[in-house]
Amino acid sequence: xxxxxxxxxxxxxxxxxxxxxxxxxxxxxxxxxxxxxxxxxxxxxxxxxxxxxxxxxxxxxxxxxxxxxxxxxxxxxxxxxxxxxxxxxxxxxxxxxxxxxxxxxxxxxxxxxxxxxxxxxxxxxxxxxxxxxxxxxxxxxxxxxxxxxxxxxxxxxxxxxxxxxxxxxxxxxxxxxxxxxxxxxxxxxxxxxxxxxxxxxxxxxxxxxxxxxxxxxxxxxxxxxxxxxxxxxxxxxxxxxxxxxxxxxxxxxxxxxxxxxxxxxxxxxxxxxxxxxxxxxxxxxxxxxxxxxxxxxxxxxxxxxxxxxxxxxxxxxxxxxxxxxxxxxxxxxxxxxxxxxxxxxxxxxxxxxxxxxxxxxxxxxxxxxxxxxxxxxxxxxxxxxxxxxxxxxxxxxxxxxxxxxxxxxxxxxxxxxxxxxxxxxxxxxxxxxxxxxxxxxxxxxxxxxxxxxxxxxxxxxxxxxxxxxx
Amino acid sequence: xxxxxxxxxxxxxxxxxxxxxxxxxxxxxxxxxxxxxxxxxxxxxxxxxxxxxxxxxxxxxxxxxxxxxxxxxxxxxxxxxxxxxxxxxxxxxxxxxxxxxxxxxxxxxxxxxxxxxxxxxxxxxxxxxxxxxxxxxxxxxxxxxxxxxxxxxxxxxxxxxxxxxxxxxxxxxxxxxxxxxxxxxxxxxxxxxxxxxx
Numbered sequence: 196x197x198x199x200x201x202x203x204x205x206x207x208x209x210x211x212x213x214x215x216x217x218x219x220x221x222x223x224x225x226x227x228x229x230x231x232x233x234x235x236x237x238x239x240x241x242x243x244x245x246x247x248x249x250x251x252x253x254x255x256x257x258x259x260x261x262x263x264x265x266x267x268x269x270x271x272x273x274x275x276x277x278x279x280x281x282x283x284x285x286x287x288x289x290x291x292x293x294x295x296x297x298x299x300x301x302x303x304x305x306x307x308x309x310x311x312x313x314x315x316x317x318x319x320x321x322x323x324x325x326x327x328x329x330x331x332x333x334x335x336x337x338x339x340x341x342x343x344x345x346x347x348x349x350x351x352x353x354x355x356x357x358x359x360x361x362x363x364x365x366x367x368x369x370x371x372x373x374x375x376x377x378x379x380x381x382x383x384x385x386x387x388x389x390x391x392x393x394x395x396x397x398x399x400x401x402x403x404x405x406x407x408x409x410x411x412x413x414x415x416x417x418x419x420x421x422x423x424x425x426x427x428x429x430x431x432x433x434x435x436x437x438x439x440x441x442x443x444x445x446x447x448x449x450x451x452x453x454x455x456x457x458x459x460x461x462x463x464x465x466x467x468x469x470x471x472x473x474x475x476x477x478x479x480x481x482x483x484x485x486x487x488x489x490x491x492x493x494x495x496x497x498x499x500x501x502x503x504x505x506x507x508x509x510x511x512x513x514x515x516x517x518x519x520x521x522x523x524x525x526x527x528x529x530x531x532x533x534x535x536x537x538x539x540x541x542x543x544x545x546x547x548x549x550x551x552x553x554x555x556x557x558x559x560x561x562x563x564x565x566x567x568x569x570x571x572x573x574x575x576x577x578x579x580x581x582x583x584x585x586x587x588x589x590x591x592x593x594x595x596x597x598x599x600x601x602x603x604x605x606x607x608x609x610x611x612x613x614x615x616x617x618x619x620x621x622x623x624x625x626x627x628x629x630x631x632x633x634x635x636x637x638x639x640x641x642x643x644x645x646x647x648x649x650x651x652x653x654x655x656x657x658x659x660x661x662x663x664x665x
Numbered sequence: 666x667x668x669x670x671x672x673x674x675x676x677x678x679x680x681x682x683x684x685x686x687x688x689x690x691x692x693x694x695x696x697x698x699x700x701x702x703x704x705x706x707x708x709x710x711x712x713x714x715x716x717x718x719x720x721x722x723x724x725x726x727x728x729x730x731x732x733x734x735x736x737x738x739x740x741x742x743x744x745x746x747x748x749x750x751x752x753x754x755x756x757x758x759x760x761x762x763x764x765x766x767x768x769x770x771x772x773x774x775x776x777x778x779x780x781x782x783x784x785x786x787x788x789x790x791x792x793x794x795x796x797x798x799x800x801x802x803x804x805x806x807x808x809x810x811x812x813x814x815x816x817x818x819x820x821x822x823x824x825x826x827x828x829x830x831x832x833x834x835x836x837x838x839x840x841x842x843x844x845x846x847x848x849x850x851x852x853x854x855x856x857x858x859x860x861x862x863x
Contacts, residue, residue, distance in 0.1 A: 239699075317863075346838075
């Protein structure tokens with residue numbers, strides 16, 4: 196009898212081209228997503244060494260990090276460096292024969308929203324991108340991870356990477372989650388338990404009823420933030436939900452190939468008795484809506500909690516870290532999180548910029564108004580998400596409530612374009628990182644779900660969405 | 666890539682845990698299409714005021730650390746974004762080695778692509794080196810021997826054989842992989858036959 200394998204073990208084995216003497220594998224890469232910020236030096240490297248892109252048809256490019264989200268953006272990008280970077284991507288993709296969705300294309304959007312939307316992301320594949328949130332694609336039962344620019348060049352030139360296998364970690368969330376608790380709350384709660392480095396060296400597989408019953412959008416939110424726990428990748432086993440999402444998408448297999456693909460995909464889930472190197476189990480019914488209070492995604496608590504006190508921390512390095520975080524965030528120990536006022540609200544990003552996220556947030560704001568002290572914005576994850584939302588009238592709901600309704604891109608998740616916080620401004624954000632300066636120098640970020648962000652926009656402070664929607 | 670064999674130099678102490686790549690090089694400097702020139706913006710928001718004035722307390726603004734070639738720092742160094750601009754900025758400043766109790770995965774990979782040696786040591790050994798660094802004492806790293814020396818202390822560290830070899834010789838990974846091009850072609854043909862949709 197063969198050894199029971201995990202989903203990760205199977206995908207890894209299916210992609211090893213060759214194992215080198217020290218155990219490093221040449222790992223085949225099925226799909227490569229490219230954006231403007233981490234690729235120019237890689238294309239330049241190819242040019243300098245006279246190399247070509249090995250598999251242009253396995254590669255898809257889109258500009259997302261730098262693009263403006265204003266309605267007049269097709270007139271051109273005003274910021275010169277951003278414009279040059281986006282133009283470089285356009286020229287590089289033309290020169291090397293890679294498909295590119297430009298800003299005028301309604302398929303343009305955040306690379307991790309676009310890939311799944313087009314059906315490019317499929318179970319059992321290895322998928323990389325010069326972006327840490329590539330872990331998103333693991334929601335389909337793919338092995339997907341972020342790489343640096345040198346590795347982008349390596350994949351462009353060889354369609355492979357040099358890598359060693361990761362360890363397996365099982366994240367099990369049992370039971371049934373309560374009202375008002377979303378996939379974002381679940382992954383934030385998981386990171387609260389594992390810590391921001393708990394997953395280093397591992398690939399996380401999310402198992403249990405909570406993930407089985409989750410939509411693809413929800414699974415993407417969860418896998419997206421695996422990197423915030425330090426993991427190489429996050430994965431959910433492919434199932435009927437996965438196949439239903441993919442069927443008929445432009446880049447998904449069609450006809451006979453579809454049937455063959457599904458038959459293969461059904462062999463991928465972890466075998467009964469497969470061994471994991473580490474397991475974390477959470478009771479889903481005990482998870483409340485979450486919000487971060489500090490400057491690392493692990494600095495997370497239920498919205499009903501109070502700001503923690505550094506004096507309670509024994510370890511010197513960790514106490515210093517907490518003090519630094521509270522100082523940066525302008526928060527005092529013991530403050531109720533629901534007493535913290537916000538200046539801005541950002542709904543969007545590769546974590547929470549999908550149609551389901553916009554639908555959920557729109558239900559909270561329906562018939563209400565954004566608080567006077569708050570500027571609130573919605574940035575759909577792609578042109579197609581925006582189009583769908585407008586078809587459903589969600590844009591009108593947001594606009595009527597006082598939200599700004601914008602064009603797709605990464606926007607204020609990392610503030611490379613004009614959308615950013617001013618020093619000292621506090622933001623309720625559906626994005627993935629609350630690092631110092633992440634949304635603008637001196638800006639203060641509180642990570643939360645789209646529903647919780649909507650609740651913050653209405654009340655003008657961090658709020659428990661369960662109090663607003665009953 | 667520049668080879669790494671031995672290094673003796675000033676080590677800057679940065680005793681902060683979870684230093685992320687947004688801190689190492691903030692996003693406004695990612696708009697470059699080059700690899701060079703990022704050293705002046707290394708740790709920008711910790712090192713400079715918004716108006717560009719130096720923040721005197723920050724270690725790299727103090728002597729002798731302006732000339733540091735080694736960084737001694739806290740656990741989970743380099744977490745967050747995959748931006749290779751982080752090691753590019755370190756390298757451009759002159760940092761060739763980072764010593765920490767642990768590193769984030771993507772940053773760790775990126776270092777090896779750029780001739781920066783990430784040395785992982787247990788917390789108590791890092792604490793001792795942090796003390797040396799804060800006293801301005803030099804630290805020596807010998808990659809061949811896999812040792813770190815400071816004063817009369819010597820610690821050993823682990824490294825993958827292939828990575829060590831590449832660092833010692835300054836070899837480019839693409840070049841190594843392309844030696845196995847026929848294996849990649851064979852793999853692709855087999856996949857085409859068995860899984861037409863990929």
